[in-house]
Amino acid sequence: MDVLTTVLVLGGATGLTLLLSALLGRLFPRFTSGQVKPVVQSKDHEDLPSLRLPSVGGIALIVTLWCLSGVWWFVWPETSAILLLLTLLTTLFFGIGFADDWLKWRHGTGFGDSAYLLAHAIAALVTVAALFWWPGDFTQTGFTQAATQGGRVLQALNVVGAVGLGLTLVWLFALTLGSAFSVAVSDGIDGLTAGMASIAGGSMLLSLIIREANGELIAFAAALLGVSIGLLLFNQPSAWSSTGTVKRRARIYLGDSGALGLGGAFAALALFGGADAIWLFVGGVFLLDGGSGFVQAKVVTPFFRHCVRLGRYAGTPHFVPHTEFSLPFTATPLHHHFEMLGIGRLRVVWLLWTFSALAAISGIVVAAFPTFHVAPVGGALLLYTVLIGSAVWTTGRFLGITKADDGSEVLAVCGGRPYTVFGRRLYRVVEMTATPLPAARDRQMITLWQPSNRWDVLANLAYAQALAGEKDAARGTWERIPEASRKLRIEHPVAAVLDK
DSSP: OOHHHHHHHHHHHHHHHHHHHHHHHHHOTTOOOOOOOSSOOSTTOTTSGGGOOOOOHHHHHHHHHHHHHHHHHHHOGGGOHHHHHHHHHHHHHHHHHHHHHHHHHHHSOOOOHHHHHHHHHHHHHHHHHHHHHSTTOTTSHHHHHHGGGTOOHHHHTTOOHHHHHHHHHHHHHHHHHHHHHHHHHTTTSTTHHHHHHHHHHHHHHHHHHHTTOOHHHHHHHHHHHHHHHHHHHHBOOOOOOTTSSSOOOBOOOOHHHHHHHHHHHHHHHHHHTTOHHHHHHHTHHHHHHHHHHHIIIIIIHHHHHHHOOOGGGTTOSSOOOGGGSOOSOSSSSHHHHHHHTTOOHHHHHHHHHHHHHHHHHHHHHHHHOTTOOHHHHHHHHHHHHHHHHHHHHTTOEEEEEEEOTTSOEEEEEEEEEEEEETTEEEEEEEEEEEEEOOOHHHHGGGTBTOOBOHHHHHHHHHHHHHHTTOHHHHHHHHHTSOHHHHHTTTTSHHHHHHHO
């Protein structure tokens, strides 16, 4: 496809998405989620109904893609089949997300976890089946040759025959399901998903151009980039808070329909473009963000609940919840983990955008130099290791000391590790209190600067507040600990103090 057509598709998709976003935001201002989340991820309480925006980004996405497909079919009907099919597959994922958005709007709750995952799985199966039955599918020579250019991962490893076919089908299904799910759950902070999608769209477009892919695939990639840019301009990140003075720059939400539609579209593009390996680089941060939630909720937590016992509570008659264990992340998905550390939302967005851009560059290098895989693969793995490693490193909690506005020393809940390297702290103040330091003889009881379980940290803070005469604050801090975990700490000094 020539450069002019690519630019026209990109510009047209961006402009139409902007127009539709503005129009739909005004026409349906009350199409907002009524879901009340069980855990408030930050002090801003963004999930309050009064702060929600219309979830119309998905509608703008799908209307734009169908308009593009319609124009393409009208101008070049003989070369519109793949474009129409990719748009249809995107519509399938969009439909699942829109149904969830509708239920949240009407009833305050969407699909259950099992039903939502089943719908994702069905859509992923349909996508892989469409690829399998498509003329010139991945079993043919063309796709095998493309494996050496960042295409089919298993074919690049010379996994052939019936076993190879079966493994390839499983791999493509897992990649499609994981991609759609990961992009969907990444939509938790203004601008995060739209920004990473813009980076991924630009990288996929350049990669397909470098590989001289089918013109329809390039057109679809250009359309995805344009849609992502358009959505980003109406879902811009900002350092706003519900109690602050910084203006909120976002005007619409992508909603489940928009985020899931983008995830399904990118997965379908990667499959039909024979670029599944490239997508592992380009969409790597998406996959890590979504994968963090899956690993912690579906792997680590059940393992702790059913297979592991803490010696600290051996013989206790009380139930020991999984939160007593050292979980990999403070909260999931990954962006909420960084947010819970006290890092501002705008900084979280910039952090993940930066990692996405670096990973996207690795994907372009793989596409441009098909025989030069060592450096980009190693670089991407290092990036992902740094991202996950820094998250796990900062999971720890401890009670530390910081300075209040008046210069006095007060207690603070800190996240990270209590170290300073070359004058740079490896921890952040997550919660600063007004509680002064206790007397020297009592400081050992609250274990300052000692990484520990977050409930132990709160219990020690409550004890310090009680010693300072702040009994109401101490009771409030103590009650922030879940009841099951409070029962495990009935012998803690703060329990006796508060019972008086």
